[in-house]
């Protein structure tokens with residue numbers, strides 16, 4: 001346990017430095033079940049929800065469980081049960097799917113040895129389900145603004161670039177040359193990113209180029225986010241914008257992804273308005289436009305921007321939510337939108 005404490009202190013130091021450097025709270029944090037890191041994040045960024053990288057979770061389960069099954073086909077059946085559990089959207093589904101997953105009878109005839117069912121069940125329970133269900137199961141994960149990110153592979157890719165770059169400096173050694181190399185990597189990546197963003201400003205060849213509805217967001221919102229809303233936009237038929245249509249909105253896009261769904265867009269179409277920048281979370285907006293964005297104030301189902309929240313000191317356990325993690329800053333403001 002002592003080792004874990006030291007590790008956590010290390011992470012806390014690094015994160016404190018990071019926090020001082022960037023000066024903002026991240027919208028969401030995704031970790032690969034490094035417990036010390038998880039705790040350090042929750043202490044340093046109490047307003048930010050922390051979820052687990054689904055890819056790492058699934059890989060760890062495969063690593064532990066696969067060997068117990070008679071064949072890949074049998075393992076696949078088991079893995080499907082895990083996937084069902086992961087994608088539980090409400091309490092009823094969660095209970096049902098967990099029961100099947102943790103029932104030894106689900107594995108009769110699939111294992112090399114019947115005794116192994118207990119081992120698998122204990123592993124799933126103690127390693128993942130009991131401590132981390134709120135960071136894994138859809139019904140919990142989809143209450144936080146995760147911006148559609150569920151895996152850490154993007155960061156790992158960057159980490160790879162950094163490692164390759166640093167290798168060149170290996171022979172020189174020393175902290176000073178390391179710091180110089182690090183600085184260079186960040187600058188190179190910054191330039192690449194700027195280059196990419198510059199290309200986005202041109203709108204040459206993008207399918208929404210002449211769509212007036214997107215006038216206000218074009219050039220101000222990332223192409224990625226516009227593409228995400230353009231597809232459902234094309235499917236909106238203004239004759240079908242009935243109250244029933246709006247009633248089917250769950251608020252998932254606004255709450256979790258930070259960009260508007262077909263229902264919100266339908267409302268603007270109905271009012272003959274253009275899609276405003278305020279429908280997009282800062283994450284999707286070009287840096288120079290962020291000050292002008294009003295994501296938090298103009299729609300009925302709004303989420304408060306992290307930057308506007310007063311900073312909070314790390315809390316005690318008593319203030320943790322019933323879901324076993326610190327409540328994120330925007331949760332009290334969260335509500336379903338009334339469409």
Ligand SMILES: [Zn+2]
Nearest residue numbers: 249250261263
């Ligand atoms: Zn909707």
